[in-house]
Amino acid sequence: MSEIATRTLEILGLLQAQKEWTGEDLARRLTVSTRTIRRDVQRLRELGYPVDASRGPGGTYRLVPGSTLPPLIFDQDQAIAIALALQTAPSSIQDMGDSVTRALRTITDLMPYDLARRLKTFDVAKIENAWDMAPPTVTPAMLALLSSAAQDRELVKFQYRSKLVDSQDDIPVIAEPHRLVVWSGRWYLIAFNQRQHSWHAYRLDRISDLRSPGWRFTPREFPEDSVARFIQLQPDRGDATDSWPCRGTVRMDCPVDLVAKWAPGGANIESIDNDTTRISMGAWSWAGLLGLLATFDCEFVVEEPPELASEAARVADRLRRAGNGLLR
Incomplete structure (x- = not known):
């Protein structure tokens, strides 16, 4: 036996x-x-x-896929890879902490002693970093519905809160879901809007009243070569205004492609011309926001608010004094 x-x-x-x-x-x-x-x-x-x-x-x-999940078999490298992935799972999905902990315990409890002992050397502690521009969370149910709709080619309906519209009312959307993308911890749905007849990247944390009525659609070819570039160039890609205690807008002497590539995921960008970009983003302090903007190493002008302009003058004086001290 x-x-x-x-x-x-x-x-x-x-x-x-x-x-x-x-x-x-x-x-x-x-x-x-x-x-x-x-x-x-x-x-x-x-x-x-x-x-x-x-x-x-x-x-x-x-x-083949079945109706239930039977026990699985992993080799040692697979088991370690899964355990590490669970320990470093993204924090942008709601209510997943307990499931992740239980899954990790299930795997380690069934491991041979030598493998479990080896895994303890990979014990990972996650520390939040303010420079990561912490993302808002989304629900597993929303991810599951949108993923299934894209796979089954079914339309989705939802209300969307856009920063590009002055009205506080949400916008009704009927869309053909193409794929889900996570970038800088923020979840996006790339979809074709049937009412506007155009492609968009929708922030999942701004979607409400999501439904899939079961209407099928014929898939379209995505027009861009790069999904990353498409999302980075969306002017409405960033966080809501109230996500950070300090938020400002500057006009930057830098092409939009370059700004989009290096700007934090929480920033909103807008192309003014080939060499000028408007960028809006937030931070934990006015000095912190200026520090992020200074990483582009180009000229920029503060458009709003006055607090950011005042802080720019103060920081400029402080940096000038720091430089003069070294040159004496």
Whole structure:
């Protein structure tokens, strides 16, 4: 029985590692007959593993999606990779902390002693960094609905709060979802807006009243070569005005492509001309905001608010004194 159980688990591991196996390849790999392979595959089915078989010469076996999640088998490198991924999971998804902790405990509790001991050397502590421009959170339910709609080519309807519209009212949207993207901790839906007949990147934290009525659509070809560039160049990509205690807008002598590439994920940008960009973003202090803007190493003019302009003059004096002290 021990030999049968070991071989059955070996077959499961092979089916998980490679999409498809012929019965003869499995038999040769495990040095048994194809009849024995058929019996072992049947045992896997009885244990809840959905193994599909094609008949005839050269028939193959493969794992297919089932109605439940059966136990999985990982090699040592896979187990460590999963454990590390769980410890460093993004914090921008609501209510996932307990699920992540339980999943990590489940994996480590079932590990052999040597592997569990090795994993302890990868114990990771996450520390929040203010320079990361902490993102707002989204719900797993929203991610699941939008992901399924994009996969099944079903329209979605929602209300969207845009920073580009003066009205405080949300905008109704009917969209063809293309894909989900996470950038700088912020979640975006790339979709084609049927009312506006154009492509957009929607911030998930600004979506409300999300529904999928079940209407199908014919997929369109995404017009851009780079998803990253498309999102970075969206003028409405950044955080809401009240997300930071200090928020300002400057006109910067720098092309929009360069600003979009290096600006924090929470910033909003607008192209004025080929060499000038307007950027709005927030920070924990006026000095902190100026520090972020200064990283572009180009001329800029403060447009608003007056507090940012006053802080720019004060910081300029402070930096001038710092430089003079070294030059004496």
